[in-house]
Amino acid sequence: MSVNALIADPRLEGRALKRIVYDAAEIARRVSELGAEITAAYPDGELLVLGLLKGSFIFLSDLVRQINRPLHVDFLVASSYGESMVSSGNVRLVYDPETELDGKHILLVEDIVDTGRTLNRLMELLQARNPRSLEICALLHKHIAEELKYDTKFIGYDVPHEFLVGYGLDHAESFRHLPYIASLQ
Ligand code: PRP
Numbered sequence: 693m694s695v696n697a698l699i700a701d702p703r704l705e706g707r708a709l710k711r712i713v714y715d716a717a718e719i720a721r722r723v724s725e726l727g728a729e730i731t732a733a734y735p736d737g738e739l740l741v742l743g744l745l746k747g748s749f750i751f752l753s754d755l756v757r758q759i760n761r762p763l764h765v766d767f768l769v770a771s772s773y774g775e776s777m778v779s780s781g782n783v784r785l786v787y788d789p790e791t792e793l794d795g796k797h798i799l800l801v802e803d804i805v806d807t808g809r810t811l812n813r814l815m816e817l818l819q820a821r822n823p824r825s826l827e828i829c830a831l832l833h834k835h836i837a838e839e840l841k842y843d844t845k846f847i848g849y850d851v852p853h854e855f856l857v858g859y860g861l862d863h864a865e866s867f868r869h870l871p872y873i874a875s876l877q
Pocket residue numbers: 744745746747748770771772773774779802803804805806807808809810811861862
């Protein structure tokens with residue numbers, strides 16, 4: 693997409709982008725690969741894909757359609773950023789999945805791992821419910837996530853320390869619907 697096309701994108705509310713980091717075609721290619729990896733990693737057992745809202749909603753919906761085996765979907769809602777561009781570390785659980793986790797393979801799906809604090813808290817909570825296995829799939833991973841105590845088994849991309857929006861990621865709730873991932877000016 694050209695610079696002029698970016699400026700003209702009516703979804704941007706007049707904001708300028710620094711650059712498009714991953715366009716829609718590239719994301720689709722990588723999500724398809726992740727789906728194949730996940731399909732191969734779970735040859736048997738019940739698989740529950742747990743999407744962490746709101747950020748994962750687009751990634752999750754694309755990802756589950758690339759996983760070629762039976763699965764169920766549920767969601768978690770946690771919030772840590774508020775309207776700031778800096779992660780606060782205050783993880784708040786707003787919605788807890790109703791689905792029974794006991795004995796199931798749980799795949800927790802995140803849009804982005806930043807500091808890792810959200811996942812540290814959620815993994816503790818989910819582990820206590822006695823799943824058969826518990827793994828993380830994150831589309832984006834900032835490898836400054838030094839605080840993350842858990843391995844991220846499935847990672848879409850290692851990303852630089854830039855503030856990213858689009859494909860589910862927001863700034864003050866805007867830009868989640870961009871079909872690409874971009875850094876804001
Ligand atoms: C963002 C993002 C991750 C989390 C990562 O969520 O979607 O869940 O922060 O940050 P951390 O690794 O530093 O904990 P946010 O709280 O902004 O909510 P949202 O998903 O509704 O955008």
